[in-house]
Amino acid sequence: MDPRSAQLAPDARPDRPRRRVGLFRAAALAVLALGLLGVGGFLVFLMQLRVEESKPSRVADGIVVLTGGSSRVSDAVELLAAGYGKRLLISGVHRTNGASDISRSVPESKDWFGCCVDLDRSAVNTRSNAVETRRWATERGFRSLIVVTSNYHMPRAIAEMSHVMPDIELIPFSVIGDKWRDEVWWTSGATMRLLLSEYVKYLAVEARVRLARLGLDIAPESSEQAPEPTARRPATALAN
Template sequence: MSLQPDDKPPDAPVAAPRGFLRAMIVAVLAVVFVAVSIGFVGFISQLRGAETRPAHTADGIVVLTGGSSRVSDAMELLADGYGKRLLISGVHPTNAASDISRSLPDNQSLLGCCVDLDRSAVNTRSNAAETRRWAHERGFKSLIVVTSNYHMPRAIVELSHAMPDIALIPFAVVGDKWRDEPWWTSGATVRLLLSEYVKYVAAEVRVRLADLGLDLMPDLAEQPAGSLPPHKPATALAN
């Protein structure tokens, strides 16, 4: 008579829980991918493909440096009477005033009378902080914002958060490459847009948390004025 073992053979490895976990991970990744894709499409849909002059004038104009033709376009708006003064924010500290003069030979009189330069800003958030200080010092209630089309959504997020009491009118600068070919045909442009989209989402999240009182990074605009470099006249600085 054969003996039957008292113990049953051990169950097969826990394949079901592992399979369920794997399916859950795949599902979560799929949801994240769809959400990111929809968000990216929404971001792209905000970008203007052609430059459109503002519908009306504003108290001032601010241009955020960093892209081709931003400053020259802002100077054209100033010359056409769209604002009383222009702030060029993000001027490189090593540049000289002659650099702007050489690049904008037709606007020498405006550079001397109606342009202020800020070289303390190093990113979009500090652009917003310095723009707020500049606008409040002059009692401005409306600003035309000049920057590249791909940078405009993040710029408006930061500027709106820094100065909710000031009306912002976007003027998006469209580069020649953007007009000449579809963005999805250029790997460099796709990488630029993906990078900017990530920064835009990060800015949105930080601003929303700050509105809930969860700002982990104190706003530069709230620092005492004495802790920032003194304002210098336009003739002393350049882009």
């Protein structure tokens, strides 16, 4: 054995622990950076959410409301009655429910169903809401829409709709729930979980939309199939 090799071997061994420490520090910094990025993104997401309801800035051709609570539909009907749109689309109505079911849930809508309200029973999630809304708006030649949904759901809804309807102007109308008014969101565990869940869904939509613009459509629209109806649900209820 060459004596010089025997002398060099011990000197080289201390480099391994130093390399491990360096890799650990790099990994820790990467995790910290991702954490800060996530927190910053969540704060930006929260800044998009309205905390008070305000009337739309102008009249649009049509109004679309994404089901998920009777207050959304009620507010949309009020906008229709006030002349903010020519017609109203209620998107995401359960297949077993009809106009009479919604009328019972939202009494003020009864007088409008005969002339100006359309029901979409095909949409099962926010993405299919956007697809069905595009079909409805295109058939009627609408170039502007007021979008009605809950404030926490609005960023994801607009992201989906602007992707499939880039030539149609979207005017958000955020519905503020009673719980949002009655308590500060960060003091409620349920509200915090809802916002974090919605933020993750929003990030997923933004990633998919950006990839699609680059020609990488990882989930084509045609791959979504509406499930068969199961138990009867409230007329205005859908998970969004």
